Amino acid sequence: MAIQVVSWNVAKRHAPWRELVEMDVDVALLQEAGNFPADVADRVDTGPPESWDSHRWNSDWWQGRFPRLFDRWAKIVKLSDRVDVEWFRQVSPIGWVDDDEIAVSGIGTIAAARVSSARAEPFVVVSMYARWLSPHPSTRSKWGTGYSDGSAHRIISDLSAFIGDTDPATHRILAAGDLNTFYGATDDNRLVLAARDRTVFDRMEALGLEFLGPQAPEGGRRADPTPQGLPADTQNVPTFCVAGRKPEDAANQLDYVFASRGFHEQVKVRALNSPEEWGPSDHCRILIEVEDG
Known part of the structure; x- marks a missing residue:
């Protein structure tokens, strides 16, 4: 059993949490x-606050300027007893960390943990939010x-600490989330900085992290018509719905999944982006299955 x-941007809403606990998934x-x-509260485990709340490791420079440093976070949530989760505590971007720490350079952009079970080798999961x-x-x-893209590159720098060899087979990483970028954007795209967006995906590939989409057809439905600023043959699947519009009108993909080359062959992804599947957030859910092995 996988x-x-x-992976889900829940837009700081309560309803998605209730949806999650009914899904029979292991980790969010x-x-x-x-x-x-x-x-x-009795059905979710978000780990210690040190694994997601940067108030715990930042200095007090922000006090007097803002009422709070940030109020919406990347989090990793344990949802079943079928897996064990070991959260990495966040610390400032220092050069040497302990085994249970991750150095973080962007406020509210990343959370990381190690997932293990009786039916699969341990792997690192990373929740990414490119603010x-x-x-x-x-x-x-x-x-x-x-x-x-600035936030996205900080995320990549932080997760690259889990890569200690040029051979991708030496690491098992699953990274997913909202990168606020357009995969395959053409230079005439009016919504993004296309050349800068491309550098995010190029850098992931250079680290040995395979792009898993999701992409059509198996990874969800495409937008029809094709959005402006994407090639006619794009396989992007819309994962974000603009406020005030219906999920069937969603056009653009902002959420993506990556996995270490080799390990990626055990991973299947699909956007739950049909109108009846969408769920109570402006982003749809990305379902990820990690097969035994």
């Missing part, structure tokens, strides 16, 4: 997660939303 993992890789509702960052005031930029 280990069932779900969440993004933009706030506190879980009290009625599911939007505003350009420096000196640029006087008109980019209202900002840019996400």
Whole structure:
């Protein structure tokens, strides 16, 4: 029986937590997660706060500037007794860490843990959330939303600490989440910085992390018509629905899965992106199955 993992940007809502505990999955890789509702407290385990809350390792530089450092996090949630989860405690981006730590360079962008079970070799899971960052005031930029590739590259730098050899077979990593980037974007795409988005996927490949999509047809439904700024033959599957629109109108993919080359052959992914599957968030769920071996 495969280990069932779900990746989901839950938009700091309570309803997705209730959906998760009814799914019969083992582990959730969440993004933009706030506190879980009290009625599911006995069915979820988010690990120690040190594994996700950067208030625990940051200095107090932010006090007096912001009411809080951040309020929505990447989290890894244990949802069944079929697996064991060992969370990595977050520390500042130092050069040497202990066995149970991960050095983190972006606030609220990453969480990591080791998953093991009687039916599969242990592997590292990483929940990724590429936060939007505003350009420096000196640029006087008109980019209202900002840019996400900066956060994505910080995430890649942090997770690359789990790669200690050029041979991908020496590591077993599953990384998934909301990267706020467009896979395969063409240079005329009006929504993203296409050339910068491409560097995110190129860097993952260089680290020996295989791109698993999800991609159509097996990985979910495509948008129809093809969104502007993507090639006509794109196999992207929409995973994000703009506020005020229905899931059937969702057009763009922001959520992706990667796994170590070799290990990736044991991993299957699918976006639950049909209107009836979508769920109570602006992102759909990504279902990930890790086969025995």
